[in-house]
Amino acid sequence: MPELPEVETTRRGISPHVLGRKVQKVVVRESRLRWPVPEQLEQALSGARITAVNRRAKYLLVETDSGILMVHLGMSGSLRIMPAGTPPLFHDHIDVVLDDGNCLRYHDPRRFGSFHWLDSPAHPLLDHLGPEPLSTAFSGAYLYERSRRRQLSVKQFVMDGKVVVGVGNIYANEALFMAGIHPARAAGRVALKRYESLAETIKTVLRDAIEQGGTTLRDFVGGDGSPGYFAQQLRVYGRQGQPCRACKSVLKEIRQSGRSTVFCPGCQR
DNA sequence: ATGACAACCTGTGGGC
DNA sequence: TGCCCACAGGTTGTCA
Numbered sequence: 001m002p003e004l005p006e007v008e009t010t011r012r013g014i015s016p017h018v019l020g021r022k023v024q025k026v027v028v029r030e031s032r033l034r035w036p037v038p039e040q041l042e043q044a045l046s047g048a049r050i051t052a053v054n055r056r057a058k059y060l061l062v063e064t065d066s067g068i069l070m071v072h073l074g075m076s077g078s079l080r081i082m083p084a085g086t087p088p089l090f091h092d093h094i095d096v097v098l099d100d101g102n103c104l105r106y107h108d109p110r111r112f113g114s115f116h117w118l119d120s121p122a123h124p125l126l127d128h129l130g131p132e133p134l135s136t137a138f139s140g141a142y143l144y145e146r147s148r149r150r151q152l153s154v155k156q157f158v159m160d161g162k163v164v165v166g167v168g169n170i171y172a173n174e175a176l177f178m179a180g181i182h183p184a185r186a187a188g189r190v191a192l193k194r195y196e197s198l199a200e201t202i203k204t205v206l207r208d209a210i211e212q213g214g215t216t217l218r219d220f221v222g223g224d225g226s227p228g229y230f231a232q233q234l235r236v237y238g239r240q241g242q243p244c245r246a247c248k249s250v251l252k253e254i255r256q257s258g259r260s261t262v263f264c265p266g267c268q269r
Numbered sequence: 270a271t272g273a274c275a276a277c278c279t280g281t282g283g284g285c
Numbered sequence: 286t287g288c289c290c291a292c293a294g295g296t297t298g299t300c301a
Contacts, residue, residue: 002294002295003294003295006294032278034277034278034295034296034297058295058296072295072296073294073295074277074278074294074295074296075278075279075293075294075295075296076278076279076280076293076294091279108278108279109278109279109280110277110278110279110280110293110295111277111278111279112277112278112279112295112296113295125296125297150271150272151271151272152271152272152273156272159295161295161296168294168295169293169294169295170294257272257273257274258273258274258275258292259293260292260293
């Protein structure tokens with residue numbers, strides 16, 4: 001489900017509700033997520049004061065005065081603020097109960113998400129992650145340099161978290177279309193100028209999607225329950241068979257390592 | 270090192 | 286109406 005804009009939307013949605021709050025208790029109804037929810041989570045988090053909600057890649061880092069709660073939403077996870085007494089629905093796996101009568105509730109039908117407890121701001125899953133796409137470290141020159149002699153497709157290249165984090169399937173499709181680059185082109189055969197264009201379109205599409213509150217697909221909602229509005233302006237994702245908004249060619253769909261890719265055969269080379 | 274692929278899990282929608 | 290299959294926003298681990 002969530003790509004970077006959805007995670008960022010969640011971060012912004014929950015932040016004002018949890019900042020400064022003390023965790024009263026943690027209720028784990030289902031601990032079988034991507035990795036087992038740590039047994040000591042409840043003990044570690046109870047009594048902790050939440051000092052910040054940050055994000056690295058698609059990980060939410062709920063920082064407290066005694067450690068960091070690291071949450072990944074996987075494909076179908078969401079976090080919502082609600083009164084602590086709200087009866088849990090199916091797949092409402094974890095509640096972080098706060099001292100103001102509210103709780104942060106984690107819902108995740110597919111259970112690809114995860115909860116980790118960090119004593120320090122380091123974790124193996126955070127090692128080897130590429131730069132944030134919206135940082136100055138991420139540029140066309142960087143992509144160009146990293147891609148030399150790489151044979152895999154440019155789409156798979158930019159979706160590799162070791163290259164750059166936070167570019168998921170939807171926005172990879174969108175950014176490649178906006179940059180006019182064919183998604184199946186070998187990463188090592190994209191020129192510097194075209195990577196400069198791609199770095200810009202990646203930044204633009206992510207910024208725009210964050211501004212719109214993320215892309216609503218199925219039941220995604222931000223931290224405060226409001227839906228995202230980016231879906232209505234997707235240029236290619238999910239539009240296979242329909243005309244390109246720019247040149248009217250019929251948008252084509254291919255599969256790249258199991259993921260759906262949609263592109264315009266007229267605009268993308 | 271690189272790249273292809275299976276795996277984790279549930280829900281949904283299309284085809285028949 | 287109901288059944289079965291393919292596929293869905295992500296990431297890791299394995300294997301050649």
